[in-house]
Amino acid sequence: MGFNSAKKQKRAPRGGIVAALDVGSTKVCCFIARVEDAGSVRILGIGHQIATGVRTGAIVDMEAAETCIGAAVHQAEQQAGDTIREVIVNMSGGFPVSHSFNAEVSVPGPEVTEHDVHRALNHARSLQVAPDSRIVHAIPVGFALDGNRGIRDPKGMYGERLGVNVHVITASAGAVRNLQIGAARCHLEIDSMVVSPYASGLACLVEDEMELGAACIDMGGGTTTISVFCEGNLVWTDCIPVGGSHVTNDIARGLTTPVAHAERMKTLHGSAMATAADEREMIDVPQVGEEERGTSNSVPKSFLVRIIQPRLEEIFELVRQRLEQSGHAKLVGRRVVLTGGACQLPNTRELAQLILDKQVRLGRPLRIAGLNETHGGPAYSTAAGLLLHAVRNPNELPVSGHEAAASSGILGRVSLWLRENL
Ligand SMILES: Nc1ncnc2c1ncn2[C@@H]1O[C@H](COP(=O)(O)OP(=O)(O)OP(=O)(O)O)[C@@H](O)[C@H]1O
Ligand SMILES: [Mg+2]
Structure with missing residues (x-):
């Protein structure tokens, strides 16, 4: 089921x-x-x-975004x-949200076959979302047989009803569409879209962390995103619209200094925490509008x-x-990775560590392979992931734009399906 044991074959990259x-x-x-042997990759070129x-x-100005995407590529x-x-592109705008859904099918034969598993997954795939959101990921995270959960691979086991739990991540349709337009304007097709915290987790967590349970927190400029992995799967993600740029803006406001200087x-x-030496160390603060005259305060x-x-x-505090x-706090256990x-x-x-108590x-x-000191830093976890x-x-169910565009809510479909089939 997990990250390592995925058997699904995807088209080989060109x-x-x-x-x-x-x-x-x-x-x-x-x-x-x-792409090198054993699923590893070696960097050939980087644009920044x-x-x-x-x-x-999220893209808020298409022309400006096209210019910088084009230049980086x-x-x-x-x-x-x-x-x-x-390209494989990240999705961090559009407020990606995690949902957990269950689908169930009856098993006709004496034991569960590959075909039964496919039927259960297909049921989960047909779940649909509200018209203003799109499915970005649908990840089967566990099976159940006759209500007994925690089954990793049900094939060959005995049971009458096969259930599958699917972790579905949706994002706003507008943000997804704008990313597609932005890429298209740079003559690029989007091969797949991956939510940023998922990618960052794939890049930063070691196998044990993914298996035993851990969270990855990606602290970016405009967002802080969270992913939780357990048993090799991504089980939950979230996004908080606050990041390093807010810290910079607070400094600019608080010390009335230009943003670039802040x-x-x-x-x-x-520094994130005060120390006694901070009172003695003085720093220069050029004032807004006074740059030419070179006047600055010392604080x-x-x-x-x-x-x-x-x-x-x-x-x-928000992350906590x-x-x-x-x-999912329990699944995370005590392990958190910051990037x-x-x-x-x-x-x-x-x-x-103090606030999260982890x-x-x-x-x-x-x-x-092939990342240098600069581009191997924490700001590049998403791209690497x-x-x-x-x-x-x-291990993921394919989600095409088409299916994702259907109109009824996931929840409605699940309950209807359960009513019809149970
Ligand atoms: N050496 C550093 N010390 C502290 N903060 C830094 C340092 N270098 C970069 N930052 C901060 O990191 C932030 C940018 O991080 P990152 O490149 O991961 O964001 P992003 O991917 O562009 O944004 P997002 O993921 O939110 O869309 C900025 O707020 C910047 O001030
Ligand atoms: Mg980022």
Whole structure:
């Protein structure tokens, strides 16, 4: 069932080349890679641009987005010495939401066959969503036989009713469509769409974490996204529309300094938690509108940390609440992996550990060859994970735009189906 044991065969990528496009709130990046043996990939080219026209992970200005996507892809193509037509793209805008659905079929023979499993999965596939949202993923996360759950592979087992639990992730139809348009305007076809926290988890978690249960938190510029893995599957995701850009804006407002300077101060002197030495260390703060005259204030570093810390606390409090509400907090156990550009402030891990009350480590892309120090950092976990999703083929039901476009709600369909079939 899991990430490793997936048997589903997908079309081989053209010439063994795969390309990933991460459309983030602060940067757009494109990874072009060659698929090597044993499902690993080697980077051939990387393109990286400051994001324009993207807010909270969603395209808000098509022209601006087209320009930066086009430039990132072109840069990666030049480095790779190859052109690409298809990309795997991330979905972080459009508020992706997780749903859990069950479908059940009766087993005609003495034991469950491959055919029965397919029937159960097909029932789950036919579940549909509201017209303003699209299914991005449908992941079978477990089977049940006659109500006994926790069965990984029911084939060959005895039972009268076969149930399947499917983790469905939907996102707003508008955000999905705009990504497709943005890609099309750069002459790219979207091979598949993967929600950002899923990709980041695939890139950062080690196999044991995915099996035993762990959460990956991707702290980006405009969003903080969460994924929970257990028994090798993605079981839940969520997205909070707050990230590192909010920290920067708080600094700009709090110290009346230009945003670009606030960003620089954050990365040079910022910290997630206060220390006693912060009172003694003084830092320069150029004032808004006074840049030419070179006038600046000097403030203790503790001023800066007192602005940063509450915002990060807010983010981790929200993560904790969402995890608790999800009902998956237990599955996570004590293991949390932080990634994304915004986890790089000193002491962020310690703060997360305090608020989440979990064992926290920092994560960066694993299992990808040819990434240098810069592009192997936590801001590139999503892009790396998109490549891994393509080559490792996690166990998922195919979702085409067509099926996803149908009109009745998933819940309605499930209850109708159960009423008709039980
Ligand atoms: N060295 C650093 N220290 C602290 N913060 C940093 C550092 N480098 C980058 N950041 C912050 O990381 C954030 C960008 O992270 P990332 O590149 O993961 O976001 P994104 O993918 O563009 O956005 P999103 O995932 O929200 O759509 C910015 O807010 C930036 O200020
Ligand atoms: Mg991101």
